[in-house]
Amino acid sequence: MFRYEQSLDDAKKSGIKKTVFNGITQAIQLCIIYSLFGLGFWYGAKLIREENYSIGSVYTVFLTVFSAANSLEHISPQFQALIQARVAAYTVQKAIDEPSTINSDSETGLKKDDFIGDIRFSNIHFSYPSRQDVAVLTNLSFDIKHNQTVALVGSSGSGKSTCVQLLQRFYDPDSGSIFIDEKQINEYNLKWLRQHIGVVSQEPILFHTTIRENILFGRDSATDEEIHEAAKMANAHNFIMTLPDKYETQVGERGAALSGGQKQRIAIARALIRNPKILLLDEATSALDNESEKIVQNALDRAAKGRTTLVIAHRLSTIRNADKIIVMQKGEVVEEGDHDSLMSIGGTYFTLIQQQNLRQAKEEEELEFEQEQAAKILLSDQIDLDNSNIKRDRSSTLVSITPSVLVELYGKKDSAIDEDLEGNDDEKIKTKKEAKQNITMAILRINKPEWIFIVIGCIAALFTGTLEPSFSIIRTKMTAVFQSCDKDAQNQKVILYALLHVGLGIVVLISQTLQSYMFAYSGENLTKRLRSEAFRAILRQEINYFDQARHSTGALCTRLATEASAVQGASGIRFGFFCQNFVSISMGIIIGFVSSWRLTLLMIAFFPIMILGTYLQIRVTAAFERKDEKFIEDAGKVIVETIQNIRTVAQLTKETHFYNEYSHLLNIIYRSTIKRAHFSGILFSISSSSAIFASAALIALGTSLVNQDIITFEDMYMVFNSVTVTGEIVTQTFILSPDYGKAIEAAQRIFELLNRKPMINNESNDGDEIPNFSGQLEFDGVYFIYPNRPESIILRNFRLNIKAGQKIALVGTSGCGKSTTIQLIERFYDANIGRLLADSKDVRSLNLQWYRSQISIVSQEPILFDMSIRENIAYGDNSRKDIPLDEIIKAAKNSNIHNFIQDLPNGYETNCGSKGLQLSGGQKQRIAIARALIRNPKILLLDEATSALDSESEKLVQEALDRAQENRTSITIAHRLSTIQNADMICVMHNGIIVERGTHEELVALGGRYYRLVHGKLK
Structure with missing residues (x-):
């Protein structure tokens, strides 16, 4: 929030x-x-007196120059738009003309019919452009023959993922060459090359559409049968078919509606459906449980046959059968060979294998021993499983509650949310007029700190409003000057009116300058305040708010960018505009009636036609804008999603797809704009022509009245000048009314957001705080469904008592509800039925800010901010403004990241990049762990906290996490069951319930689902 406020200040x-x-x-x-008018009038009078110019000639010149100057005045605001357009066009054109060394749109390049996929890295040196002083790859050379499976292994940050990125030509090497089929990679047509490469990355990205469409991104022409087959190969078909909409299920933004393992399997299906010549697997099974990993690994092994496959894996057991294993350290190849040859060397690979094998052998020995002991115990009837600590919680499946019951219950909550979006019943307004009045008053209340600026601005606007009527009077009097025969008197009046012109110029200079500053200051402060409050309101919304499609990142960013600034049109500047025009219109009509009520009434009779044309023009414009609004918002969503996930877009060669989708939305807006222009042109001609007809009628009637000596020529001309200007101002008022209408609509949406009462207020400090909080948690008969998937029950009568300081592990297949349990503990959602208790108190009764400050989490897909490493770690403890660097370093050491940070040129001040893109997956994970540890929480949540780490780092970080779990409650989700064997209690989940619970030894002895998970035999 502080960073956003700083940007708003700028x-x-x-x-x-x-x-x-x-x-x-x-x-x-x-x-x-105005000054030039005075000078021109004085000089024109001089020419009449001294050069025998006719009054008609001078007056004709005067009128034409006035008309030109008046037009120039009206043109000048358009110059502002033109300048802004030029600035924007320069920026856009600069981006368009920016030379691209790697152009995915290029049609040039090699396309081979006999492409087989031989790969050779030759003396590659590479540094990322953002950190050119840090060498990532140094003289790297290796080759991969077609049909070979080659694995890259090594510690996090050794350059493995960089090799994958170079193969996709996200970057070009600083020196050296990459060859595919003995052709340099930059000789190929880039899009064609990427279409022959399938990629499954460590952090899979799904797009905000259906599962079917996400898989189709791999190959557009695939049939439904091929989609299903690819999903089956990736072990995704079964869970997809359990979803209410099956393959048409929306995955949410970045796949938020699915678990990590489910996203990974869909990403694998998306890669397999392409049937690529080259397959790149960067930790492709890191997010899968043992059961799914075994099935998917078998599928990947089958998929690797007949194609070149490059595998990055920290689980070395998955690459034992690779044709070649390349061991990397600090961007260099230190060992190369197959498993047996590398083991015989006894080097780095041998050490890595030994570390994993020791643990695996120990686990297997323990399992065999435990199984034998369990068999003896069971045979001798020394244990009664029903009365032991080992529990099979089958009873929970007998509770008779159906999805429809929960849908009905949650439907009430969802409707409450919708009501909140529209405003509470007692806050709803019955008439539009009252709504506008209330909104305007609400805007003024927010703008209250600047009231003195608004008042001064309105006073200045009153003076500005007198200028046009005053100018009309002076201009009329100027014409009457030449009716006087006394040249001295004539000369005195000429000088007087010339000076009055200069005086008007000085007044407008002061009033306009004062007015613009006052309203600029008050308006920009209002915009800043609204943006700040709107952003704060967004941050306090519950997670379900962001699960809804209409609240995507793109839509919310568009609202913050446009709606908050549009509200200015209904603030102080609106009152200044009203004051200015009210004075001008009132004075113009009064002057007209004083001069000739007949002519004034005639002119006023034409006002309704002018107003009607302008009103219809406004209505048409508003109708088109309301229609276009959704398409503009959708276009914003496409932009944000595409740019945020540009690497995945490039991998899938979907640049053209998203460009076409964006262009389609723009084309709809364009066609709508053309229609609007036609309608507006017709209606504008009606209102404009009515002013000319009014002038013709005035001249006809005025001439008649002058001939009848009812009025003088001066009276007629006074009416013409004053009332014509009044008509223009009336029309201008209506033309600018759409800004007010848009401002009101924007304000209504902003205030709906500000007044929305979230189901879980992330900003709330209300509620109890527990002294000496121990960290005990209890799930008491919890049922839960996600609001955006109300047909699927995620947790069913879920019961779990977690004692203070206890180490709990949740295991089970992907989608069984493990991560949902974590989210309920964080209170991202509340249970639909049942309670979650913390130290015997319902978490809903606790101070949410305080409660969350007692919890730290390390998630499966860690997100870092576009800030320095130091700031990212310090974000873990927001109770203090400044965190000493010593504490940050200690947390970094405990998470095994300190040495890596120290080797960076800027150390802890190194920027992590957007979402941590400047770092490898393992490096991001360890920084996220340091961020969690610095908070010193009572409850530690670990959701696959070591999934992205290599064996060496995993061992060290696991030791750090083991230490971190001491004297605090910890809940761990892990697919690597070796990491949770020391847990005090392991809970096996299936379909939202706990089916087994106990220690590792007890559950192995039970020989049930956990035993089969350990051995990967679960069917």
């Missing part, structure tokens, strides 16, 4: 400068025009 200062500059420029322009 935007506010820039906005004030821009508006004030434009206001001063316009004021100077008007001052010059």
Whole structure:
């Protein structure tokens, strides 16, 4: 929030400068025009007296120049738009013209019919452009023959994933060459090459569409049968078929509606459906449980046949059968060969294998011993499983509650949310007029700190409003000057009116400048305040709010960018505009009636036609804008999703797909704009022509009245000048009304957000705090469904008592509810039925900010911020403004990342990049662990916390996590069951219930589902 406020300050200062500059420029322009009129009038009178010019000639010149100057005045605001357009066009054109060394749109390049996929890295040196002083790869050379499976192994940050990125030509090496089929990689047509490469990365990205569409991104032409076959190969078909909409299920933004393992399997299906010549697997099974991993690994082994496969894996057991294993350290190849040859060397690979084998052998011995002991115990009837600590919780499946019951219960909650979005019943307004009044007052209340600026601005606007009527009077009097025969008197009046012109110029210079500054200051402060409050309101919403499609990242960013600034049109500047035009219109009509009520009434009779044309133009514009709004928002979603996930887009060669999707939305908006232009042009011609017809009628009637000596020529001309200007101002008022309408609509949406009462208020400090909180947790008969998937019950009568300081592990296949349990503990969601108790208190009664401050989490897909490493670690403890560097270093050492950080040129001040893109997966994971440890929490949640680590790092980090779990409650989710064998209690979950619980030894002795998970024999 603090960072956002800083950016808003910069935007506010820039906005004030821009508006004030434009206001001063316009004021100077008007001052010059009025002064030139005075000078021109004085000189014209001099020519009449001394050069025998006719009054008609001078007056004709005067009128044409006035018309031109008046047009120039109206054009000047458009110059602002033109300048802004030029600035924007420059930025856009610069991006378009920016030379790309790696152009995925290029049609040039080699396309081979006999492509087989031989790969050779030759003396590759590489540093990332953002960290050119850090060598990632150094003189790297290796080769992969077609049909071979080659594995890259080594510690996190050794350069393995960089090799995968170079193969996809995300970057080009600094020196050296990469060859495919003995052709340099940059000789190939890039899009064609990427279409022959299948990729499954460590952090799979899904797009905000259906499962079917996500798999189709691998190959557009695939049939439903081929989609299903690819899903079966990836072990995804069965879980997909359990979903209410099956393959048409929406996965949510970045796949948020699915578990990590489910996302990974869909990503694997997406890669397999492409049937690529080259298959790149960067930790492709890291997010899978043992059961799924074995099945998917078999599928990947089958998929690897007949194609070149490059595998990155920290689980060395998965690459034992690789044709070649390349061991990397600090960007170099240190060992190379197959499993047997590398084992015989006794080097780095041997050490890595030994570390894993020792643990595996120990586990197997323990399992055999435990199984034998369990068999003896069972045969001798020395244990009664029903009365032991070993529990099979089958009874929970007998509870008779159906999805429809939960849907009905949750449906009420969901409707409450919708009501909140529209405003509470007692806050709803019955009429639009009252709504606008209430919204306007609400805006003014937010703008209250700047009330003095608004008042001064309105006073300045009153003076500005007198200028046009005053100018009309002076202009009319100027014409009457020449009716006087006394040249001295005539000359005195000429000088007087010339000076009055200059005086008007000075007044407009002061009033316009003052007005622009006052409203710029008040308006920009309002925008900043609204953006800040809107952002804060977004942050306090419950997680379910972000699960909804209409609240995607793109849609919310668009609202923050556009709606908050649009509200200015209904704030102080609106009152200044009203004051200015009210004075101008009132004075113009009064002057008209004083001069000739007949002519004034005639002119006013044409006002309804002008107003009607303008009103219809406004209505048409508003209708089109409301229609276009959704398409603009959808376009914003496409942009954000595409740019955020550009690597995945490039992998799948879907740049054209997303470009076409974006272009399609823009084309709809374009066609709508063309229609609007046609309608607006017709209606504008009606309102514009009515002013000319009014002038013709005035001249006809006015001439008649002058001939009848009912009025003088001066009276007629006074009416013409004053009432014509009044008509223009009335029309201008209506033309600018859409800004007010848009401002009101934008304000309504902003206030709906500000007034929305979230089901779980992330900002709330209400509720109890537990002194000496121990960290005890208890799930008491919890049923839960995700609001966006109300047909699927995730947890069913879930019961679990976690004692203070206890180490609990949750295991089970992907999608069984493990991560959901973690999210309930974090109180991202609340149970639909049942309770979650913390130290015997319902978590819903606790101070949410305090409660979450007692919890730290390390998740499966760690997200880092675009800040320094130091700041990212410090984010773990937001109770203190400044975290001493010593504490940050200690946390980094405990998570085995300190040495890596120290080797970076900027050390702890190194920027992590957007979402931590400057770091490898293992490095991000360890920084996330350090961020969790620095909080010193009472409850530690570990959701696959070591999934992205290599064997060496995993061992060290696991030791750190074991130490971190001491004297605090910990809940661990792990697919690597070796990491949770020391847990005090292991809970085996299946379909949202705990089916077995006990210690590792007890569950192995039971020989049930856990035993089969350990051995990978679960069917």
